[in-house]
Amino acid sequence: MNSSSNPGGNLGLAHFQYPSAGDSEDDTTDCAPPVLEQLSRALLNSQMSYLQRKHSNIWSAHLMDLGPAEQQYCLHSHISPAILCQTTLRDSGVIHLLDKLLNLLQIQGFAPLGFSQQYETQQNTPEKVLYVEGAWCCNFLFRVEATQRDLQDEWTSVEVRVCTATILNTIRQTCLPTIFQIITSLDAPWISILQDIASDPAESSRGLLGHFSSLQMERIERLFAPVGETDPWGTVINPLWAVILGAVEKVWRSAK
Numbered sequence: 001m002n003s004s005s006n007p008g009g010n011l012g013l014a015h016f017q018y019p020s021a022g023d024s025e026d027d028t029t030d031c032a033p034p035v036l037e038q039l040s041r042a043l044l045n046s047q048m049s050y051l052q053r054k055h056s057n058i059w060s061a062h063l064m065d066l067g068p069a070e071q072q073y074c075l076h077s078h079i080s081p082a083i084l085c086q087t088t089l090r091d092s093g094v095i096h097l098l099d100k101l102l103n104l105l106q107i108q109g110f111a112p113l114g115f116s117q118q119y120e121t122q123q124n125t126p127e128k129v130l131y132v133e134g135a136w137c138c139n140f141l142f143r144v145e146a147t148q149r150d151l152q153d154e155w156t157s158v159e160v161r162v163c164t165a166t167i168l169n170t171i172r173q174t175c176l177p178t179i180f181q182i183i184t185s186l187d188a189p190w191i192s193i194l195q196d197i198a199s200d201p202a203e204s205s206r207g208l209l210g211h212f213s214s215l216q217m218e219r220i221e222r223l224f225a226p227v228g229e230t231d232p233w234g235t236v237i238n239p240l241w242a243v244i245l246g247a248v249e250k251v252w253r254s255a256k
Helices: 030-056 068-077 081-086 094-103 119-123 149-152 165-186 191-199 214-224 232-255
Strands: 061-062 088-091 126-135 138-146 158-161
Touching: 030 088, 030 149, 061 068, 061 094, 068 081, 068 138, 068 191, 088 094, 094 158, 119 126, 119 232, 126 232, 138 149, 138 232, 158 232, 191 214, 191 232
Parallel strands: 126 158
Antiparallel strands: 061 088, 061 138, 138 158
16 A cells, blocks of 8 residues: 555655656755754754853862861971961863962972973873872872862863872882883884983973973974974874883882
């Protein structure tokens, strides 16, 4: 039975008409542009709405706990534990809020965070972990909240893990030589320079922890320009410092 002529037939097919032989190909696609246009407009509106919410969002961070090691750090750094526990920091920008947190803890040798390999690789990580140098081996865990609740999953916490100078010197002396000895098998021309940046204590622990200074950044850029490496961060810097920071984590955990 022909369902197109049967009122009681399949309603999904009852009003569907196949194109006749005389219909042009253009006639069969007349409905496609409006549908695609509607989808494109909906996608654009969704993106605009997201950007507006993100622009109006305010991040806030509050310390979750203060253990004995953290109290010792506060004592050495002349920070009031009571004020630290009562302080809530706010900012619309992630990098600006991280700056405020590290300054609150009186951490030095990390700015500008825009040059930090640790920050660069964790921009899309909701639970951020930053290794820094400080007076006492400890960690500060901050809870992060968003005023725009649908953005909350983008950033939930940040943990600042403090490494003493003794820990970092141990890593320079015992871990870095092994790491770069393995990498030198690649016979890359930039290995020795990067090893100098990582092991040189002249700028505190910047090179070791990947919180590069402007001078170190210029040195890295000049290093890769002659060899035609357009993106040394994705292919060289980030993978290499991921291994270095893995060693930092191991030594930090054993010391804590």
